Amino acid sequence: MGNSLLVTDNITMQFGGLRAVSDLALQIAPRQIVGLIGPNGAGKTTAFNMITGVYKPTLGKISFDGKDITGLKPNQITELGIARTFQNIRLFSSMSVLENVLLSKHVRLKANPLEAILGLPRYSKARKRHYEECMELLDQVQLADLADEKATSLPYGKQRRLEIARALATQPQVILLDEPAAGMNPQESLELMEFIAKIREQFGLTVLMIEHHMEVVMGICEHIVVLDHGVTIAQGTPTEIQNNQQVIEAYLGAVDEIA
Amino acid sequence: MDSRQNIKRLLTLGLILLSCLVLFFAQGFLSSFNIRILNLAAIFVILGASMNLVLGFTGMFSLGHAGFMCVGAYVSAILTMSPASKELIYYMEPIIPPLANVHWPVFPAIVMAGVVAAFFGFLIGFPALRLRDDYLAIATLGFGEIIRIIVTNTITITNGSLGLKDIPSIKSLWIYWGFAIATIWILKQLINSSWGYAFKAIRDNEIAAEAMGIDVFKHKLLSFTVGAFFAGLAGALMGHLITSVDPTMFRFLFTFQILLIIVLGGLGSLTGSVIAGVVVTVSMEFLRFVEQPINLFGLIIPGIPGMRMVIFSLLLLMVILFYRQGLMGTREFNWDWILDKLGVARRKERGVA
Amino acid sequence: MELYLQTLANGISLGSLYALIAIGYTMVYGILRLINFAHADLLMVAGYIAFYGIMVFALPWWFSFLIAIALTALLGVSIEKIAYRPLRNAPRISVLISAIGVSFLLENLGIVAIGARPKSFPRPEELVWNIKLGDISFLSLTVIIPIVTLLLLVAVTYMVNKTKTGTAMRAVSRDFETASLMAVDVNKVVSTTFLVGSSLAAVGGILYSLQYPQIDPLMGVFPGLKCFIAAVMGGIGSIPGAMLGGFILGMGEVFLVAFMPELSGYRDAFAFVILIFILLFKPTGILGENVVEKV
Numbered sequence: 014m015g016n017s018l019l020v021t022d023n024i025t026m027q028f029g030g031l032r033a034v035s036d037l038a039l040q041i042a043p044r045q046i047v048g049l050i051g052p053n054g055a056g057k058t059t060a061f062n063m064i065t066g067v068y069k070p071t072l073g074k075i076s077f078d079g080k081d082i083t084g085l086k087p088n089q090i091t092e093l094g095i096a097r098t099f100q101n102i103r104l105f106s107s108m109s110v111l112e113n114v115l116l117s118k119h120v121r122l123k124a125n126p127l128e129a130i131l132g133l134p135r136y137s138k139a140r141k142r143h144y145e146e147c148m149e150l151l152d153q154v155q156l157a158d159l160a161d162e163k164a165t166s167l168p169y170g171k172q173r174r175l176e177i178a179r180a181l182a183t184q185p186q187v188i189l190l191d192e193p194a195a196g197m198n199p200q201e202s203l204e205l206m207e208f209i210a211k212i213r214e215q216f217g218l219t220v221l222m223i224e225h226h227m228e229v230v231m232g233i234c235e236h237i238v239v240l241d242h243g244v245t246i247a248q249g250t251p252t253e254i255q256n257n258q259q260v261i262e263a264y265l266g267a268v269d270e271i272a
Numbered sequence: 273m274d275s276r277q278n279i280k281r282l283l284t285l286g287l288i289l290l291s292c293l294v295l296f297f298a299q300g301f302l303s304s305f306n307i308r309i310l311n312l313a314a315i316f317v318i319l320g321a322s323m324n325l326v327l328g329f330t331g332m333f334s335l336g337h338a339g340f341m342c343v344g345a346y347v348s349a350i351l352t353m354s355p356a357s358k359e360l361i362y363y364m365e366p367i368i369p370p371l372a373n374v375h376w377p378v379f380p381a382i383v384m385a386g387v388v389a390a391f392f393g394f395l396i397g398f399p400a401l402r403l404r405d406d407y408l409a410i411a412t413l414g415f416g417e418i419i420r421i422i423v424t425n426t427i428t429i430t431n432g433s434l435g436l437k438d439i440p441s442i443k444s445l446w447i448y449w450g451f452a453i454a455t456i457w458i459l460k461q462l463i464n465s466s467w468g469y470a471f472k473a474i475r476d477n478e479i480a481a482e483a484m485g486i487d488v489f490k491h492k493l494l495s496f497t498v499g500a501f502f503a504g505l506a507g508a509l510m511g512h513l514i515t516s517v518d519p520t521m522f523r524f525l526f527t528f529q530i531l532l533i534i535v536l537g538g539l540g541s542l543t544g545s546v547i548a549g550v551v552v553t554v555s556m557e558f559l560r561f562v563e564q565p566i567n568l569f570g571l572i573i574p575g576i577p578g579m580r581m582v583i584f585s586l587l588l589l590m591v592i593l594f595y596r597q598g599l600m601g602t603r604e605f606n607w608d609w610i611l612d613k614l615g616v617a618r619r620k621e622r623g624v625a
Numbered sequence: 626m627e628l629y630l631q632t633l634a635n636g637i638s639l640g641s642l643y644a645l646i647a648i649g650y651t652m653v654y655g656i657l658r659l660i661n662f663a664h665a666d667l668l669m670v671a672g673y674i675a676f677y678g679i680m681v682f683a684l685p686w687w688f689s690f691l692i693a694i695a696l697t698a699l700l701g702v703s704i705e706k707i708a709y710r711p712l713r714n715a716p717r718i719s720v721l722i723s724a725i726g727v728s729f730l731l732e733n734l735g736i737v738a739i740g741a742r743p744k745s746f747p748r749p750e751e752l753v754w755n756i757k758l759g760d761i762s763f764l765s766l767t768v769i770i771p772i773v774t775l776l777l778l779v780a781v782t783y784m785v786n787k788t789k790t791g792t793a794m795r796a797v798s799r800d801f802e803t804a805s806l807m808a809v810d811v812n813k814v815v816s817t818t819f820l821v822g823s824s825l826a827a828v829g830g831i832l833y834s835l836q837y838p839q840i841d842p843l844m845g846v847f848p849g850l851k852c853f854i855a856a857v858m859g860g861i862g863s864i865p866g867a868m869l870g871g872f873i874l875g876m877g878e879v880f881l882v883a884f885m886p887e888l889s890g891y892r893d894a895f896a897f898v899i900l901i902f903i904l905l906f907k908p909t910g911i912l913g914e915n916v917v918e919k920v
Contacts, residue, residue, distance in 0.1 A: 065483060091485035103480035105473045107540070107602060116473050119466045120485030126494065129465035130458055140466060183485050333718050399905050405717050406660045410853060411904055414897035417850075421894040524846075528729055535722055578736030578842075585730035592723045593711055 018043045018219050019064070019095070019187050024073030026059050026243075033059040034243045036073070039221075041187070041236075046213060046220040048234035050227075052263060055240040057223045058100060061189050064221075065097050066090040078186070092120050096185035098176040100192045100223070104164040110175055111147060111160040117182035118143035147182060153215070154178045154208075170201050174208070181216060188212075190222040194229050202226050206233045231255070239263070280607045291453070299445045307445055311513055313553040314448035315506050318455045319526075320533035320545035322502030325459055327531075328539035328602075329468065330495040331475030333409040335527050336396065337503045339416030342423060342522035343392050344385035344504025345511040346430055349439045350374070351381040352512075357438040361431060368428045378440055382451070382508040389504020390497050392419070397496040401489060413524065424519040435518025442512040451509060455502055460542055460604075462498065471495050472540075525581075529556075532588050537599050544600030556580060627761050632883040638767045640875025641774035642836065646829040646852035647859070647867035648781060649822030655798040655862035656818050658717070662724040663704050665849020666731035667823050668830030671697040672746065672840045673739060675831050679747050686749040694827040701823025702816050710812070735842030746838040753835060770832050777825060778868060785864060790817055798862060847893060851878075854900040860913025869911060874899065 017040040026034045034056040041047050049057050062068045064075055066087040075083045082090055091097075096117075105113050122143070124136040151157040154174050159167060164175060173193055180188055193209070194202045206229055213220055224230045230237060231251045239247040239254060241263040247254055254260055298310065319337065326334050350358075355373050359366070366372070376384070400411045423430045430436070442448070462468055470491050473481040482488050511517045533552050537544025562583075564575040591598060646668065653661045671693045678689025708727045712720045754765045785791040796804040797814045805811045833848060834840050855874045859866025874896055882889045903910060 067479075086487075087482040088485045088487045091483060097483055099480065099483075103477045103483075105476040105480065107472055107476050108469070112469060115466075116469050116481075116486075117484045119470050122466050126462060126465070126467050129467060130461040132461070136465070143466075179484065327718070331718070333721060399901065403904055403908065406658075406721055407857075407904060407908065409721060410660060410850075410857070411901060413850070414854075414900050418894045418897050421891060425890040528725065531722065531725065539718070576737050577741065578733045581733035582730065582737055585726050585733055588726040589708060589723060589730065592719055592726060593708065596715065596719055 016042055018078060019221070020076045021060075021064065022074040022076070024060075024063055024070040024075060026056070026063055026068055027071040032243050034063070034240070037238075037240070037245055039238060041219055041221060043186075043219055044213065044217060045236060046209070046222070046234050048230040048237040049221060049223045049240065050225070050230055050237060051240035054242075056243040057240055058191060059243075060240070061097060061191055061221075061223065064090075065095060065189060088120065091183055091185070094184070094186040095189065096180035096183045096187070097189040098173075098180050098191055098193065100195065102172050102176055104172060104175060104179070106163075106165045108164055109161050110156055110164050110167065111151065113164045113175060114147045114150060114179050114182045115143060117179050118147065120183060150178055150182055153212075154181075169196060173197075173205075177208075177212070181212065185218070187219045187221065190220065190224075192223050192225060194224055194226045197226070199228070202229050205229065209233060276611065279611065283607050291449075295445050295449055304443070307443065308513065309554060309557045310445060311443075311448040311509075312557075313550045314445075314452040315509050315513065316530070316533060316553045317452045317546050317549035318502055318506040318509070319530045320537065320549040321456055321459050321542050322499045322506070323527075323530045324534045324537070324539065324542065324545045325463070325471075325502075326495055326499035328534055328541070328545075329463055329475065330471040330492060332401065332492060332496065333405055334400075334412040334496065334499070335409050335524070335531075336412035336416040336419075337499070337530055338522045338524060338526040339412075339419035340389040340393060340500040340503035341507030341510065341526060342416075342419055342517075342519065344389040344507030345517045345522070346423060346436070346507075347388045347504070348378075348381045348385040348508030349436045349511045349517055350429070351376040351384060352378055352440045353436065353438060361434075361437055362428075364432065364434065365427050367431070371429065378442060378512065382505060382512075385508035386501040386505040389507065390501035392504075393497045393500020394493065397493045397500075401492045401496060413527075416522075416524070416527070420519050420522055430519075433519060435516060435521075436511075437516045439511050439515045439517065441515045442509070448509060448513070451505060455505070456542060456546060459498075459502075463542065467491065467494065475540075529584075532584055535588060535591055535598055538597055538601045538603070540602035541598070541600035541604055543603070543605040544598055547599060552584075556584070559583065628883065631761055631763065632879055634763055634767045635883075636876035636879040637872075638770045638836070638875075639879055640872035641771040642829060642832055642871075643848070643852050643855050643875045644868040644871025645774045645777060645825055645832070646848060647855040647871040648778070648864055649826045649829075650853045651856040651859070651861055651864060651867040652794075652818050652822045654856065656794065656801075656815060657709065657713075657720075659709065659720050659724060660853060661822075662721075662728040662849075663708075663731060664701075664822065664826055665845040665852075666728050666735075667697050667701055667826040668833055668845035668848060669735060669840070669842060670700060670731065671827035671830035672834040672844065673735065675834065676744060676746055676840060679749075686747070686752070690831055693831060694824055697827035697830070698820050698824040701819045701826070705815060705819045710815075732842050732846070739842065741842060743839045743841040743844075746834040746840050748835060748838055764836075766832070766836050770836065773828065773832065777828065781821065781825070782864060784821070790814070794818060851896045854896045857900060858903050858910055860910030863910070863912045866910055866912035 019039065019041040021037050021039045023036040023038050024034065025032065025036055037060055049060065051057055059068065063070045066085050066089065069084045074081060077093060077095060080093070082093060105116065108116070122139055124139060128136040148157060148160065151160055154177070156171065156175060156178060159171070164172070167175060177190065177193065194205050197205060209220060210233060212218060234251060237249065237251055237254045238245060239260050246263060247257045247260050298307065323337050326332050350371055351374055354375055358372055396415045400408060400415060403411055424433050470481065470486050473484070473486060474488055474491060478488055529552070533548045534545055536552065537548030559580045562575065562579045563577050565572055649664050650661060653659060653664070674693035674696050675689050678684045678692055679686055704727055708723045709720060712723055752765065752769065755762055756765055785794060793809045793814045794817070796807070796809055797811055801811065830845070851874060852871065855870035856867045857870070858873060859868065859870030877899070878892060878895055881895055882892055
């Protein structure tokens with residue numbers, strides 16, 4: 014597909030004798046919301062780790078916006094415009110909510126440490142602008158009044174939202190969400206769905222998400238990829254996936270959820 | 273203009289004037305022995321603050337500080353000693369020609385000592401900083417020892433195990449505390465900057481920091497090199513304070529003492545390092561009496577060598593076991609806190625450095 | 626040729642001494658992921674207890690050695706209980722600092738209690754004599770040390786691989802939390818590990834004192850560091866690895882000094898240079914396993 018923003022060209026990850034992901038082929042168009050689902054241990058997070066540079070794929074190629082990004086370091090990939098959240102929340106525990114978000118602007122800072130130490134204008138101005146941008150972002154995700162709180166003191170749902178805000182602050186084109194609804198009740202999941210749809214519109218984002226809550230996946234994703242034991246067993250629209258016999262078998266225990 | 277901002281500026285100005293006044297009177301009225309202790313305290317403040325940058329703020333357990341001090345001390349000593357005394361001191365083997373005739377003034381030599389130590393820090397950090405935690409600790413400890421062993425064996429440059437004597441002496445409180453205050457200011461600016469937050473992010477969660485676009489290795493190297501720079505500076509000052517250096521001076525003991533200072537003051541608090549730097553150095557000198565014979569109403573109690581270090585090791589253990597955050601935790605001295613206590617009105621504002 | 630044989634014998638002797646001490650490091654590291662800095666000082670403690678047993682209390686040497694081993698083992702276990710256990714859930718840096726603190730405390734207590742001046746360690750006639758073999762002559766220790774080491778290594782390997790305690794140890798070192806959920810008494814396993822490791826350190830310390838009969842409160846520091854390096858080189862956590870690392874390091878050092886005497890000033894740097902190469906090119910060591918942090 015010529016107009017895809019993020020393409021994984023049959024990427025494979027081999028850990029010793031274990032093939033965690035094999036021949037994963039994704040083509041994600043700009044502004045699309047794509048769901049990556051599958052039972053535990055299907056290789057979803059491994060796929061994320063390959064795309065974000067934590068692991069280098071054993072085989073295959075990843076390209077983003079026409080550029081080959083295979084084997085780049087995670088920070089380089091973030092700099093190019095792919096941000097992520099973590100399944101097990103990884104906020105910076107010593108920092109406030111605002112500082113957590115402000116940190117993501119560091120990669121966009123064009124100044125050197127000497128300018129910072131001396132407080133020269135190029136640094137101070139950029140820093141002031143970043144500060145304003147982050148406050149605005151926190152306002153948009155409804156965390157502004159908690160800006161000075163310690164990040165890890167927030168309730169669980171807000172920590173998840175802060176993780177997303179922090180990823181957004183790096184100014185990504187693509188955001189990878191690793192189980193954003195984990196541990197949420199139906200009401201919270203619903204809010205999260207609206208939130209994701211909203212940020213997609215607002216920031217022109219492309220979203221790739223891993224999720225177990227089927228009502229979230231089916232409710233928001235335009236395209237779904239199903240992994241089982243590292244192998245892609247189905248791809249398609251929510252309706253297609255819901256009616257796919259192979260998927261139903263793989264998910265036998267979760268059939269009720271899908272329906 | 274915000275009135276509170278102005279009050280803070282005035283207070284800072286006042287504090288600077290007050291410190292100048294204190295230094296002025298101390299220089300004038302204290303005995304040379306006490307001045308020497310205060311100078312030593314300034315050196316340990318520099319050492320504590322810079323090691324805290326590496327260990328407390330960036331979370332890298334580096335134990336190589338003594339090695340960088342060693343480099344700094346030698347660089348400054350060799351640059352500032354007069355050609356005549358070099359000829360005299362290097363009697364085993366003469367010093368290599370290019371160094372024999374250099375005779376720099378003290379100030380640029382001390383800065384140069386920092387630069388060379390930073391260069392060593394960069395070279396060592398390049399391979400070592402790929403390691404973490406205890407592996408990093410043992411590798412940096414190893415590098416520190418290697419530096420010391422190289423210094424012992426490169427006789428035509430360092431005079432080997434004989435060491436150097438006759439290093440130009442500096443006695444003025446102004447110079448030592450001038451360097452200490454400059455160090456604290458620079459480190460404070462760095463730590464409160466975007467880079468400082470990047471360091472803390474790496475300490476808190478390296479994987480997340482990397483995912484937020486931070487080049488972890490580059491930032492670790494920056495922190496480590498800056499730490500080495502100030503260690504070199506402190507080493508140079510140490511040389512000028514005691515006017516002689518030899519390789520055995522820079523054993524692991526030094527690093528231990530600095531570790532004690534930063535743990536006591538709080539890992540991740542510059543203020544803590546400054547307070548603990550002064551307290552530990554002064555009490556170290558004060559406690560010298562336990563190692564000397566005491567005459568108590570005619571009863572002579574023999575001195576016990578090593579007792580001070582027993583006390584300090586116990587202190588370190590107590591702090592780490594029962595009061596892990598130390599004196600200051602990760603808090604810093606700031607006027608806002610004091611003004612709030614005093615009830616000075618505060619406008620809703622959020623600072624950004 | 627003679628020099629070669631002589632050096633080889635010295636190398637085996639020093640290498641096995643290193644191996645013995647390295648095992649203690651590797652066992653503790655395997656279970657707690659901690660460099661037990663105090664391990665090095667246990668060598669010194671054992672040396673001094675043995676010294677006082679013979680010289681002051683006039684005990685027979687073998688009895689004095691036994692007491693030294695027992696007390697040192699007890700000390701090792703107590704150190705873990707007092708200084709490491711309370712910090713088990715603390716950041717790793719805290720435990721390391723605690724370990725360094727204990728090490729400094731022991732060294733300085735040594736200086737306070739017995740003075741910094743070296744003492745000469747007695748060499749019992751039954752243990753130390755000269756052996757003449759053709760043209761080469763060497764100390765009986767050159768043979769005794771490897772034999773003692775070999776016996777202890779066999780015993781430890783048996784214990785770790787064949788006994789119930791050993792199985793529990795391996796379980797804990799593989800996964801601390803899961804093991805504790807599986808009703809393994811983790812504290813007991815950790816204590817046993819320290820008991821075994823410290824006893825080996827004590828034997829190492831006594832043999833070291835016999836081989837280099839000058840003991841002082843800081844005598845453990847360098848051999849300790851080198852043995853930790855040996856453990857890293859072999860692959861930390863692996864007992865055969867520690868043995869291998871110890872041998873390579875001891876041999877290397879002896880050969881360096883014997884055949885490149887102009888470099889002998891760098892003898893103590895040799896170990897660190899090896900360490901740095903290993904850490905850079907194969908941080909898991911020769912026999913170590915890969916550990917990947919889960920993201």
